[in-house]
Amino acid sequence: MFNLEKNDRETFARIGKFYTAHGSFNTPVFMPVGTVGTVKAVSTVEIEEIGYEIILGNTYHLYLRPGPEIIKKFNSLHNFINWRGSILTDSGGYQVFSLNSLRKIKKNGVEFRSHIDGSKHLFTPENVIEYQKVFGSDIAMVLDVCPPYPSKYEDVKEAVILTNEWAKRSIERAKELNIKVFGIVQGGVFEDLRRFSAEFLVNLDFDGFAIGGLGIGEPKNEMWRIVEEVVKILPKDKPRYLMGIGKPEDFLEGIRRGVDMFDCVVPTRNARNGTLYTTCGRVLIKKEKYKYDKNPVDKNCECFTCKNYTRAYLRHLFNTGEVLALRLNTIHNLFYYFSLIKNIRQAIIDDKFNEFMIKFYELQKEEEND
Amino acid sequence: MFNLEKNDRETFARIGKFYTAHGSFNTPVFMPVGTVGTVKAVSTVEIEEIGYEIILGNTYHLYLRPGPEIIKKFNSLHNFINWRGSILTDSGGYQVFSLNSLRKIKKNGVEFRSHIDGSKHLFTPENVIEYQKVFGSDIAMVLDVCPPYPSKYEDVKEAVILTNEWAKRSIERAKELNIKVFGIVQGGVFEDLRRFSAEFLVNLDFDGFAIGGLGIGEPKNEMWRIVEEVVKILPKDKPRYLMGIGKPEDFLEGIRRGVDMFDCVVPTRNARNGTLYTTCGRVLIKKEKYKYDKNPVDKNCECFTCKNYTRAYLRHLFNTGEVLALRLNTIHNLFYYFSLIKNIRQAIIDDKFNEFMIKFYELQKEEEND
Numbered sequence: 120m121f122n123l124e125k126n127d128r129e130t131f132a133r134i135g136k137f138y139t140a141h142g143s144f145n146t147p148v149f150m151p152v153g154t155v156g157t158v159k160a161v162s163t164v165e166i167e168e169i170g171y172e173i174i175l176g177n178t179y180h181l182y183l184r185p186g187p188e189i190i191k192k193f194n195s196l197h198n199f200i201n202w203r204g205s206i207l208t209d210s211g212g213y214q215v216f217s218l219n220s221l222r223k224i225k226k227n228g229v230e231f232r233s234h235i236d237g238s239k240h241l242f243t244p245e246n247v248i249e250y251q252k253v254f255g256s257d258i259a260m261v262l263d264v265c266p267p268y269p270s271k272y273e274d275v276k277e278a279v280i281l282t283n284e285w286a287k288r289s290i291e292r293a294k295e296l297n298i299k300v301f302g303i304v305q306g307g308v309f310e311d312l313r314r315f316s317a318e319f320l321v322n323l324d325f326d327g328f329a330i331g332g333l334g335i336g337e338p339k340n341e342m343w344r345i346v347e348e349v350v351k352i353l354p355k356d357k358p359r360y361l362m363g364i365g366k367p368e369d370f371l372e373g374i375r376r377g378v379d380m381f382d383c384v385v386p387t388r389n390a391r392n393g394t395l396y397t398t399c400g401r402v403l404i405k406k407e408k409y410k411y412d413k414n415p416v417d418k419n420c421e422c423f424t425c426k427n428y429t430r431a432y433l434r435h436l437f438n439t440g441e442v443l444a445l446r447l448n449t450i451h452n453l454f455y456y457f458s459l460i461k462n463i464r465q466a467i468i469d470d471k472f473n474e475f476m477i478k479f480y481e482l483q484k485e486e487e488n489d
Numbered sequence: 490m491f492n493l494e495k496n497d498r499e500t501f502a503r504i505g506k507f508y509t510a511h512g513s514f515n516t517p518v519f520m521p522v523g524t525v526g527t528v529k530a531v532s533t534v535e536i537e538e539i540g541y542e543i544i545l546g547n548t549y550h551l552y553l554r555p556g557p558e559i560i561k562k563f564n565s566l567h568n569f570i571n572w573r574g575s576i577l578t579d580s581g582g583y584q585v586f587s588l589n590s591l592r593k594i595k596k597n598g599v600e601f602r603s604h605i606d607g608s609k610h611l612f613t614p615e616n617v618i619e620y621q622k623v624f625g626s627d628i629a630m631v632l633d634v635c636p637p638y639p640s641k642y643e644d645v646k647e648a649v650i651l652t653n654e655w656a657k658r659s660i661e662r663a664k665e666l667n668i669k670v671f672g673i674v675q676g677g678v679f680e681d682l683r684r685f686s687a688e689f690l691v692n693l694d695f696d697g698f699a700i701g702g703l704g705i706g707e708p709k710n711e712m713w714r715i716v717e718e719v720v721k722i723l724p725k726d727k728p729r730y731l732m733g734i735g736k737p738e739d740f741l742e743g744i745r746r747g748v749d750m751f752d753c754v755v756p757t758r759n760a761r762n763g764t765l766y767t768t769c770g771r772v773l774i775k776k777e778k779y780k781y782d783k784n785p786v787d788k789n790c791e792c793f794t795c796k797n798y799t800r801a802y803l804r805h806l807f808n809t810g811e812v813l814a815l816r817l818n819t820i821h822n823l824f825y826y827f828s829l830i831k832n833i834r835q836a837i838i839d840d841k842f843n844e845f846m847i848k849f850y851e852l853q854k855e856e857e858n859d
Contacts, residue, residue: 156805160812164797185780185805192781193801201797410555411562427534427571431563435526435555442530442815 120299120326121358127472131350131377134467137327137358139205139257139299141197144172146358146379147370149460150207151453152387155180156200159387160445161453163202169422169450169457173205173257175382178250179214182240183233187253195255205257207382210247210289212303213331213363216265224264224281244285248292248300256298260329261289263303268336275307283319290323301360303331308341310348317352327358327380334364343372350377367396367459368483371476374463386456390448393437396455400483402430404448409434422454423447490669490696491728497842501720501747504837507697507728509575509627509669511567514542516728516749517740519830520577521823522757525550526570529757530815531823533572539792539820539827543575543627545752548620549584552610553603557623565625575627577752580617580659582673583701583733586635594634594651614655618662618670626668630699631659633673638706645677653689660693671730673701678711680718687722697728697750704734713742720747737766737829738853741846744833756826760818763807766825770853772800774818779804792824793817 222231228243251259306312360380397417415425436444466475592601598613621629676682730750767787785795806814836845
């Protein structure tokens with residue numbers, strides 16, 4: 120199901136293709152986050168038009184609303200939201216562990232209260248796989264324990280031990296239900312715990328491996344150090360997914376260290392906050408200097424927004440709080456992200472990944488704003 | 490510039506075509522309201538795709554934001570918002586008179602404070618024409634005095650006298666600036682004042698005539714009585730525009746009384762409130778009964794929303810407060826409004842307007858909700 124197509128000669132970068140029940144997707148890949156059944160502010164038709172082949176859904180949010188019983192009636196989340204591509208769903212672990220006081224870890228699973236109505240629920244390694252089966256997920260994720268950053272060594276160790284136990288239970292249920300599932304490496308910023316976690320997981324028959332618990336406040340160099348350590352242990356013939364990352368430069372840094380898959384709310388959330396990405400850096404669209412600017416956000420961009428609207432108009436929409444601003448900004452950022460990954464992939468094919476990286480950082484120096 | 494193409498045999502309904510610097514539009518026509526430079530929640534590309542040939546802009550809002558100096562740099566509002574069709578702009582009168590305590594009527598014009606920052610401004614009959622010229626409006630409206638409902642006879646009379654004076658000043662400035670302009674009949678629910686207003690205006694060389702000050706709380710039958718009285722006086726060779734109206738049934742009632750043009754925030758505002766229009770009545774999309782509903786909003790509808798998404802999904806998006814709900818709902822309602830007017834026009838062409846009206850009301854009896 121994962122076909123590794125090429126390794127870069129100079130870095131750990133690689134390209135591949137992952138096959139699912141809903142087609143396939145090329146790696147490296149960025150997956151837009153479709154929290155509650157929609158990538159915020161855009162339609163599935165637009166996501167498809169940009170070229171995305173896979174999006175991410177959040178089990179925690181979908182479990183609460185619309186709930187598995189509604190999605191079940193539609194046979195899959197794909198049908199419910201009208202998305203023809205693939206869907207990876209997280210396990211809900213990350214969201215539940217962000218609830219802090221509202222949740223309680225038990226050996227069996229994690230008990231939590233809904234952030235919407237305070238109702239009590241239990242996620243277990245088994246039932247989150249079952250929910251993801253109901254969603255028709257092309258790739259399910261295991262329930263993991265995600266300690267915050269910073270955490271004490273002993274606490275992180277305990278989390279890894281429990282995550283490992285849960286991983287075994289998860290894969291068992293996943294095999295029974297015939298659903299593809301990825302394991303998640305935890306261990307905070309402690310290299311030995313990361314190795315312990317990764318070495319345990321690679322002995323289980325997962326379809327891919329995720330690196331979780333990063334990008335939660337630790338310094339960037341710590342994060343990349345951990346990624347490097349973990350990638351060493353992960354098998355070459357399975358995809359590697361760096362969860363919740365990232366910003367444009369993170370793709371280059373991750374890909375050159377051997378990461379294949381990414382997801383992040385940054386392009387969509389920042390779009391809604393008026394931060395737009397361009398080949399020359401970020402544009403903060405609300406700024407006075409764009410008042411009369413007849414240029415598109417990015418002269419090199421072929422997205423719907425750039426083809427139709429000026430910076431001055433986008434600034435006006437954003438500053439007057441118009442809903443349309445959210446969509447136009449989101450389309451642009453998602454297009455930028457898609458193009459960036461596509462260009463990286465092409466650079467690897469052309470044996471020009473290092474050159475591409477140098478060029479990317481050079482252009483970023485001419486940042487529009489900072 | 491207005492070509493009356495046909496009169497209905499049984500009613501006062503008629504079809505025509507109005508030519509502008511940005512093409513033309515067929516009448517009867519409904520103009521979506523593009524308050525601050527966008528029809529809320531949708532892009533100009535979508536408005537054009539639905540088939541609209543003209544939209545409305547609000548001078549009060551555009552004057553405050555982005556302001557005439559920005560629009561001037563783009564040569565027209567059309568260029569600024571990327572809209573290829575025609576634009577009718579109101580004079581700002583209605584908004585200013587809605588500000589109540591924030592405004593002061595003077596002989597020269599109306600002084601008001603911005604609802605955004607409290608800054609003081611003056612609209613005069615001349616300067617609102619000038620602003621509309623800056624916007625490149627295809628049809629400008631005169632500044633009028635709009636008393637609330639109910640108002641005393643003497644107050645309404647005073648408003649009509651001032652509106653008439655302003656109308657003379659407006660048309661003078663409009664002729665100097667070579668911009669098409671409509672006069673506005675006022676007079677509240679008092680037939681003699683309406684006649685007084687209309688008879689005064691028809692002697693001035695306006696490009697069309699609007700009926701203002703209706704749909705502000707008076708009973709529906711009062712409104713139609715006034716429309717009938719005014720239409721009797723208005724010339725047959727000029728378009729008649731019933732400002733701020735209406736709901737679907739208002740088109741039938743207005744058109745059969747000889748009205749050619751309409752604008753209203755109802756389809757867009759109601760869309761954002763989850764009220765969707767269908768050939769069988771209204772759908773309140775948040776309702777429990779649509780939970781599992783795999784049908785489109787309207788089985789007979791060819792809009793983007795109905796072609797791609799189910800009621801259950803729209804309900805989910807609306808109930809979770811997703812931005813996408815606002816757009817999908819707005820597209821549907823604007824498509825419904827456009828189709829309704831188009832079908833009415835066709836019915837007049839086919840000499841079947843009365844039949845169409847009977848059919849329309851019959852179907853509405855099977856309302857989905859109430």
